[in-house]
Amino acid sequence: MGQPGFGIPIFEFRLLWSLGNLCAKDVVVVSINYRLGPLGFFTTGDDVCKGNMGLWDQTLALRWVHDNIEAFGGDPGNVTVFGQSAGGASADLLAISPHSRGLFHRVIPMAGCGECDFAMRTSEAQATLGREYARYLGWTGAEDDSEDLMRFMAAQPAHRLGMGVHPKKGFRPSISGNLLFVPNFDGDFFPKPMSELRRESPRKSIMTGTTQHEGLFFVALGGFSKTKEGFRRFCSTVIKECDYDNDVEDVRRDVYEFYMKDVVSKDKMRITERLVEVIIV
Numbered sequence: 001m002g003q004p005g006f007g008i009p010i011f012e013f014r015l016l017w018s019l020g021n022l023c024a025k026d027v028v029v030v031s032i033n034y035r036l037g038p039l040g041f042f043t044t045g046d047d048v049c050k051g052n053m054g055l056w057d058q059t060l061a062l063r064w065v066h067d068n069i070e071a072f073g074g075d076p077g078n079v080t081v082f083g084q085s086a087g088g089a090s091a092d093l094l095a096i097s098p099h100s101r102g103l104f105h106r107v108i109p110m111a112g113c114g115e116c117d118f119a120m121r122t123s124e125a126q127a128t129l130g131r132e133y134a135r136y137l138g139w140t141g142a143e144d145d146s147e148d149l150m151r152f153m154a155a156q157p158a159h160r161l162g163m164g165v166h167p168k169k170g171f172r173p174s175i176s177g178n179l180l181f182v183p184n185f186d187g188d189f190f191p192k193p194m195s196e197l198r199r200e201s202p203r204k205s206i207m208t209g210t211t212q213h214e215g216l217f218f219v220a221l222g223g224f225s226k227t228k229e230g231f232r233r234f235c236s237t238v239i240k241e242c243d244y245d246n247d248v249e250d251v252r253r254d255v256y257e258f259y260m261k262d263v264v265s266k267d268k269m270r271i272t273e274r275l276v277e278v279i280i281v
Contacts, residue, residue: 028073030065030069032058032061034061035054036054036181038153038161038180039158039161040053040054040181041053041182041183042133042153044146044150045124045127045128045146046146048147049146049150050186051123051184051186052183052186052189052190054090055090055097055100055189056099056189059097062081062094062100065079065103066079077105078105079103079105081094081104083110084111085112085211085214086112086179088108088109089109089114089116089118091109092107093114096190096198097189097197098191098197104204107205107206108206108208109208110208110210111210111211113208115194117178118177118178118182120184121175121185123184123187126175129174129175129181132171132173132175133173134153136171137160139153210280213276215275215276215278215279218279219279226268226271226272226275230271231256231260231271232256232260234275234278235252235255238278255278
């Protein structure tokens with residue numbers, strides 16, 4: 001974590017990725033920072049604050065690349081956007097928004113895309129979560145007073161807003177999901193339903209994949225019972241009826257048997273390994 005001038009913690013790209021291999025292949029690498037948490041994705045659900053500031057930040061960075069990369073030996077006509085996990089979802093979403101999709105030519109969404117459960121919420125759901133969070137921080141205004149809500153949030157120091165991936169201790173949102181503040185269907189950055197935006201977006205070369213052990217991050221955060229029965233419950237949670245209709249129980253059973261068929265009940269390490277696998281897949 002780095003500390004910029006305003007004392008807000010930032011994620012440093014270089015701590016996770018080694019760029020030497022890419023640079024050795026005559027690739028100009030640009031890593032960007034953008035707003036996260038409530039600073040990047042808080043919304044009131046109306047015109048007062050539509051949210052998606054983090055995606056607008058990324059779009060501005062792409063415009064900078066388009067306008068300036070030639071001075072660094074790059075080609076503005078040959079730009080590839082790459083992201084992993086939430087970054088993979090961002091890369092995919094940038095590829096369909098009319099505000100950003102014309103600024104690059106290839107996309108590598110790894111271990112995440114715009115269709116993932118963690119990637120998007122409706123504007124209404126994200127606004128509900130935002131109001132609940134403001135109440136948790138001490139806001140006492142009227143529920144429909146978005147301007148008062150924004151004045152309150154703007155007055156909070158960054159350390160009070162909370163920049164973590166998961167809820168601050170004691171905050172219990174009514175909206176489910178692995179992440180609190182995520183992109184929303186705001187009618188602006190995403191002016192149409194995702195299916196329509198995909199159909200009308202220019203075709204791009206895409207390479208996608210997964211990261212082998214990323215699921216360890218979610219397992220380490222807790223909430224997973226490292227038993228065979230816990231794995232069964234996990235399958236029931238992640239394999240949803242809306243995706244499989246009448247076949248959902250058969251799918252849950254098949255997934256459970258595929259991953260657990262050769263696992264001993266008390267082998268927590270093996271069960272953890274299988275949890276990691278199924279989370280990523």
